[in-house]
Amino acid sequence: MTKPVACVLCAAALLGSAGAYADFQQAMQDYNAGRYDAAHGEFLALAELGDCSSQFNLGAMALKGQGGPRDSASGAGWLQAAAGNGCEQLVNKRLAALSAGMSSADASTAAAIVGHYGHEALRVQGVFDPDFSCADTLAPRVLSAPEPDYPQQAGQRQQALVITALTIGADGFARDPEVLLAVPEQRFAAAAIEAWLNSRFAPAMRNGHPVAYRLQTKQVFAVQGGGPLAQLEPLQQARSAAAAGDTQGEYLLGLAATFESSLGLTSARAAGMLLSAARAGGPQAQYWVGSQLRATAECHPRADGAIWLTHAAAGGDAAAEVLLSSELLRGTPTATQIAQARAALVQAAGSGSYYVRKHVVALLAASPLDELRDPHTALTLAQQLQGGEIQSDPEMFAAVAAAYASTGDFHAAVAQQQRAQQKALNLGWDTRALDAQLAAYRAGRPWRGDVFASP
Secondary structure, eight states: OOOOEEOOSOOEEEEESOOOOOOHHHHHHHHHHHOOOHHHHHHHHHHTOOHHHHHHHHHHHHHOOSSSSOOOHHHHHHHHHHHHHHHHHHHHHHHHHHHHHHHHHHHHHHHHHHHHHHHHHHHHHSSSSSOOOTTTEEEEEEEOOOOOOOGGOOOSOOOOOEEEEEEETTOOOOEEEEEEEEETTTHHHHHHHHHHHHHHHEOOETTEEOOOOOEEEEEOOOOOOOOGGGSHHHHHHHHHHHTTOOHHHHHHHHHHHHHGGGGGHHHHHHHHHHHHHHHOOHHHHHHHHHHHHTTTTTTTTOSSSHHHHHHHHHHHOHHHHHHHHHHSSSOOHHHHHHHHHHHHHHTTTOOOOHHHHHHHHHHHOOSSSSTOOOOHHHHHHHHHHHHHHOOOHHOOOOOOHHHHHHHTTTTHHHHHHHHHHHHHHHHHHOOOHHHHHHHHHHOOOOOOOOOOOOO
């Protein structure tokens, strides 16, 4: 869908790309108020997602020396990128006039911008036409899955839909559940998670070998006479909101329709709504696109989702903050990277997401990096997890145990780790990693390392 936006080189409004419209409005407000540095940064963020109107305006600002020195070479590069990303009519004849007088150095400067922000460059990075497939990998398939128990606390029985992301290990067991969507309410999530953790899968196969795979699944709570899921009030509201261009509505309806054909949207239309919401600045949709690309990055390493995840984290998506923090901490991080990761984790700690809290607890409690650990925050979150509705995940109890151990309460750590161990045994997991953690707590030592590591 195209939307009317303003530009700084034309008097009339233009039809721009379906970029981050709300952010574009803020950028234009800053520009019109003379806050050129702020506007430049906002246009640049949108340009990274292929918004040709923002790219055009960056070119205009470079030509006028606004938000930086006057630079005709950069101006030409931004106009070339804008033309390639859908603003050909806006660029019109200005680009030809600029290109005619450029030196070889200027042409190189312009080409560098196109090489990073042009359509082909952004396509390769997964900004345009992202490819979530992995041709050499056969996805997991369900071998057995118990029907979820209808949550007693849900009151009057009603239809419900829960979409979850799970890591299916090479052993065929589901781990690390993440609730992406639960309608009409979150209380159905715990029942869905328990059912999936007790399911069995044929693992993903790559080149004839089983491998871990991040899989998205749906769980429908059907009620006799309950009517189609499309009649659920949250989905009806999402449909109306999406029609009005609301990114949250597009995300919710697009994600639901990806898994539920009764909503009346084709898979292509549902995927288009998710991408539209991401391009329009919706942090949840940006995280979804970025995490999908990251999960299949081995098959297209240049399209690893980094752009989407960075934007999602900047927009306040806590799951994206956790994922990027984990990547900052890989290898031998610098002091700056550790500080950035710690700040992001503390920020993410305010999230209501079970998945986010579990990972924040594990990182702040058990990281080998002294500068990262925050025992107080870890324990506070761990106690919230203890009192939550999800009580079937062994990894949650392992994270809680690590938090108690980080504060020196090894008696509580042993008790929680024993619960993690017993739940894992009940599920059929290999418990050697959990056993090693328990041995440390019994010896009066905190655990340092990956709390969720598999043997």
